[in-house]
Amino acid sequence: MIKNAQFVISNTDYKKCPEPTKPEFAFIGRSNVGKSSLINMLTNNKNLAKTSGKPGKTQLINHFVINGNWYMVDLPGYGFAKVSKGIKSTWEKMISNYLTNRDNLVALCVLVDSRLEPQKIDLEFITWCGENDIPFILIFTKSDKQAKSKTQQNIQKFLNECVKIFGEDPQFFVTSAQSSEGKEDVLTFFDEEVKEYYDSLK
Template identity: 85%
Template sequence: MIKQAKFVISNTDYRKCPAPTKPEFAFIGRSNVGKSSLINMLTNHKNLAKISGKPGKTQLINHFEINDNWFMVDLPGYGFAKVSKSIKNTWEKMISDYLTNRDNLVALFVLVDSRLDPQPIDLEFITWCGQHGIPFVIIFTKSDKQGKSKTNQNVSKFLDECVKIFGEAPQYFITSAQNAEGKEDVIAFIDNEVIEYYDSLK
């Protein structure tokens, strides 16, 4: 359960992030996938993460401390943001440096739009995660935007593509920021991982 969420710091460099003394859970996804809305839903805040209809709003590594116990990290989106190539390359380096150098990163939540067929850019990103040993979990967003059967159909298609890449399907959650679907499951997953993280330090 998330009782407290507070902004800590924004960075462009993983070396300036908070000391890696607490377990960390990062959120990333294609531009406009609903990342900010999901983060606000999970934390019971309206404006913890900035929401924008304009892709590419998140441009920094944003750390939030949750319950004084773990970090939630809002990462820039990848994909269709209308920014210059030099800025895009800077973001990509910033994200890859962060993901490959944070030893306290317990899980990366990769957000995927449940309304769409599998998108190459999402599959390319999780393939990169697999190649670099980044522990990731899929979060399908916007499940309220179409019927349940359509959501399940698109989820199955995406998981089938994952099996082709990895030989097995990753852990996943189906969510909606509008009606809080999946909220309890995602929080329960994080809570369990936080307990295991601290147990492993004993």
């Protein structure tokens, strides 16, 4: 359970991030996938991560310390943000440097909009994660926005694409920031992984 969530620091450089002594879970997804809303739902704090209807709101690596013993990290989205190519390539470099250099990154939570058919940009991103040995899970968002059958259909199509890439389904969760669907499952996953992380240091 999350009893306490506090903003720590924003950065553009992974080297200036907090000391990598606590387990870390980062959140990333296509612009406007509902990343900030999900973080706020999971932490019971509607003002923790900045939400915006305008894609590209998150432009930094934002660290939040949870219960004093692990980090949640809000990363810039990829995809449709209306920013210049220069800024976009700076973001991409910042994100890839962070992901490939944080030894304490336990899992990257890749958010996928469950209302959509599999998107090429999401599949390309998880393929890159696989090629770079980035441990990731999938979190399907906005499950409340359409009929359950349609959501399940889209998720299954995405998982089928994952099997083509990896030979198996990645671990995944289905969530809604509005109804809190999936909240307990995701938090249980974090709790178990945090415990495992600290157990491995003993």
